[in-house]
Amino acid sequence: MFERLFPRRKPAPKPLPQPNAQLALGALLVRVALADRNYNAAEVGQIDRILSRTFGLKPLEAAKLRATCEALERDAPGTPEFVEILRQEVDYADRKALGEAMWSVALADGERDEKEEIQLLAIETALGLTDLDMQAARDGALRNL
Numbered sequence: 001m002f003e004r005l006f007p008r009r010k011p012a013p014k015p016l017p018q019p020n021a022q023l024a025l026g027a028l029l030v031r032v033a034l035a036d037r038n039y040n041a042a043e044v045g046q047i048d049r050i051l052s053r054t055f056g057l058k059p060l061e062a063a064k065l066r067a068t069c070e071a072l073e074r075d076a077p078g079t080p081e082f083v084e085i086l087r088q089e090v091d092y093a094d095r096k097a098l099g100e101a102m103w104s105v106a107l108a109d110g111e112r113d114e115k116e117e118i119q120l121l122a123i124e125t126a127l128g129l130t131d132l133d134m135q136a137a138r139d140g141a142l143r144n145l
Helices: 021-034 041-055 059-075 079-089 092-106 114-126 131-143
Strands: none
Touching (some): 021 041, 021 059, 021 079, 021 092, 041 059, 041 092, 079 092, 079 114, 092 131
8 A cells, every 4th residue: 555655766777887989889789789670689699799709798798788888878979979989999990890790780680771771871981981991891791691
Protein backbone atom coordinates (compact mmCIF):
# COMPACT_ATOMS: atom_id res chain seq x y z
CA MET A 1 0.00 0.00 0.00
CA PHE A 2 2.79 2.42 0.89
CA GLU A 3 4.43 1.71 -2.45
CA ARG A 4 1.39 3.03 -4.28
CA LEU A 5 1.10 6.09 -2.10
CA PHE A 6 4.80 6.84 -1.97
CA PRO A 7 6.44 5.34 -5.02
CA ARG A 8 10.18 5.10 -4.89
CA ARG A 9 11.99 7.66 -6.90
CA LYS A 10 14.35 6.43 -9.48
CA PRO A 11 17.90 7.23 -8.54
CA ALA A 12 19.38 10.18 -10.36
CA PRO A 13 21.25 9.00 -13.44
CA LYS A 14 25.00 8.96 -13.21
CA PRO A 15 26.56 11.88 -15.02
CA LEU A 16 28.06 10.93 -18.36
CA PRO A 17 31.83 10.92 -18.62
CA GLN A 18 33.56 13.63 -20.60
CA PRO A 19 34.13 12.22 -24.10
CA ASN A 20 37.68 11.23 -25.00
CA ALA A 21 38.94 9.41 -28.10
CA GLN A 22 37.96 6.01 -26.69
CA LEU A 23 34.41 7.08 -25.87
CA ALA A 24 34.05 9.11 -29.06
CA LEU A 25 35.00 6.09 -31.18
CA GLY A 26 32.61 3.83 -29.30
CA ALA A 27 29.78 6.34 -29.55
CA LEU A 28 30.31 6.71 -33.30
CA LEU A 29 30.34 2.93 -33.77
CA VAL A 30 27.02 2.76 -31.90
CA ARG A 31 25.67 5.67 -33.94
CA VAL A 32 26.51 3.86 -37.19
CA ALA A 33 24.82 0.68 -35.96
CA LEU A 34 21.71 2.63 -34.94
CA ALA A 35 21.42 4.53 -38.22
CA ASP A 36 19.08 1.93 -39.72
CA ARG A 37 17.07 1.73 -36.45
CA ASN A 38 17.99 -1.96 -36.17
CA TYR A 39 20.62 -2.44 -33.45
CA ASN A 40 21.17 -6.17 -33.37
CA ALA A 41 23.42 -8.72 -31.67
CA ALA A 42 25.78 -8.99 -34.65
CA GLU A 43 26.46 -5.25 -34.56
CA VAL A 44 26.85 -5.24 -30.77
CA GLY A 45 29.32 -8.13 -31.00
CA GLN A 46 31.29 -6.37 -33.72
CA ILE A 47 31.48 -3.17 -31.67
CA ASP A 48 32.72 -5.16 -28.67
CA ARG A 49 35.39 -6.88 -30.79
CA ILE A 50 36.57 -3.55 -32.23
CA LEU A 51 36.76 -1.92 -28.79
CA SER A 52 38.55 -4.95 -27.35
CA ARG A 53 41.09 -5.12 -30.18
CA THR A 54 41.64 -1.35 -30.44
CA PHE A 55 42.11 -0.69 -26.75
CA GLY A 56 43.42 -4.06 -25.53
CA LEU A 57 40.35 -4.78 -23.40
CA LYS A 58 38.99 -8.08 -22.12
CA PRO A 59 35.52 -8.97 -23.46
CA LEU A 60 33.70 -7.87 -20.31
CA GLU A 61 35.62 -4.57 -20.23
CA ALA A 62 34.75 -3.97 -23.89
CA ALA A 63 31.06 -4.66 -23.19
CA LYS A 64 31.08 -2.21 -20.28
CA LEU A 65 32.77 0.41 -22.47
CA ARG A 66 30.16 -0.18 -25.19
CA ALA A 67 27.35 0.27 -22.64
CA THR A 68 28.87 3.60 -21.60
CA CYS A 69 29.20 4.56 -25.27
CA GLU A 70 25.54 3.68 -25.88
CA ALA A 71 24.49 6.08 -23.10
CA LEU A 72 26.89 8.71 -24.39
CA GLU A 73 25.60 8.34 -27.94
CA ARG A 74 22.02 8.71 -26.74
CA ASP A 75 22.51 11.70 -24.43
CA ALA A 76 25.67 13.48 -25.51
CA PRO A 77 26.76 15.82 -28.27
CA GLY A 78 26.33 15.19 -31.94
CA THR A 79 28.62 13.57 -34.46
CA PRO A 80 30.72 16.71 -35.15
CA GLU A 81 31.83 16.91 -31.51
CA PHE A 82 32.85 13.24 -31.45
CA VAL A 83 34.67 13.56 -34.77
CA GLU A 84 36.53 16.66 -33.58
CA ILE A 85 37.86 14.71 -30.60
CA LEU A 86 39.10 11.96 -32.91
CA ARG A 87 40.66 14.44 -35.34
CA GLN A 88 42.56 16.06 -32.49
CA GLU A 89 43.68 12.87 -30.73
CA VAL A 90 44.07 10.24 -33.47
CA ASP A 91 46.55 10.41 -36.34
CA TYR A 92 45.42 10.03 -39.94
CA ALA A 93 46.56 6.42 -40.39
CA ASP A 94 44.52 5.34 -37.37
CA ARG A 95 41.52 7.36 -38.57
CA LYS A 96 41.67 5.36 -41.81
CA ALA A 97 41.49 2.17 -39.73
CA LEU A 98 38.48 3.64 -37.90
CA GLY A 99 36.74 3.98 -41.25
CA GLU A 100 37.11 0.27 -41.92
CA ALA A 101 36.00 -0.57 -38.37
CA MET A 102 32.85 1.52 -38.82
CA TRP A 103 32.09 -0.20 -42.11
CA SER A 104 32.50 -3.59 -40.42
CA VAL A 105 29.84 -2.57 -37.88
CA ALA A 106 27.48 -1.38 -40.61
CA LEU A 107 27.93 -4.66 -42.48
CA ALA A 108 27.88 -6.94 -39.40
CA ASP A 109 24.22 -7.81 -39.93
CA GLY A 110 24.98 -8.95 -43.49
CA GLU A 111 23.00 -6.15 -45.08
CA ARG A 112 23.93 -2.87 -46.71
CA ASP A 113 21.62 -0.11 -45.57
CA GLU A 114 21.43 3.30 -47.20
CA LYS A 115 20.95 5.13 -43.88
CA GLU A 116 24.04 3.48 -42.39
CA GLU A 117 26.05 4.29 -45.49
CA ILE A 118 24.97 7.94 -45.42
CA GLN A 119 25.92 8.16 -41.73
CA LEU A 120 29.27 6.52 -42.47
CA LEU A 121 30.11 8.81 -45.36
CA ALA A 122 29.32 11.85 -43.23
CA ILE A 123 31.58 10.59 -40.43
CA GLU A 124 34.41 9.64 -42.77
CA THR A 125 34.23 13.01 -44.50
CA ALA A 126 34.27 14.79 -41.13
CA LEU A 127 37.26 12.66 -40.10
CA GLY A 128 39.07 14.15 -43.09
CA LEU A 129 39.46 10.89 -45.01
CA THR A 130 40.05 11.10 -48.73
CA ASP A 131 37.65 9.53 -51.21
CA LEU A 132 40.30 6.91 -52.01
CA ASP A 133 40.71 6.01 -48.33
CA MET A 134 36.93 5.86 -47.85
CA GLN A 135 36.65 3.46 -50.79
CA ALA A 136 39.50 1.34 -49.38
CA ALA A 137 37.80 1.18 -45.97
CA ARG A 138 34.52 0.02 -47.51
CA ASP A 139 36.29 -2.52 -49.73
CA GLY A 140 38.31 -3.84 -46.79
CA ALA A 141 35.19 -4.34 -44.70
CA LEU A 142 33.39 -6.05 -47.60
CA ARG A 143 36.33 -8.44 -48.08
CA ASN A 144 36.19 -9.41 -44.41
CA LEU A 145 32.49 -10.34 -44.44
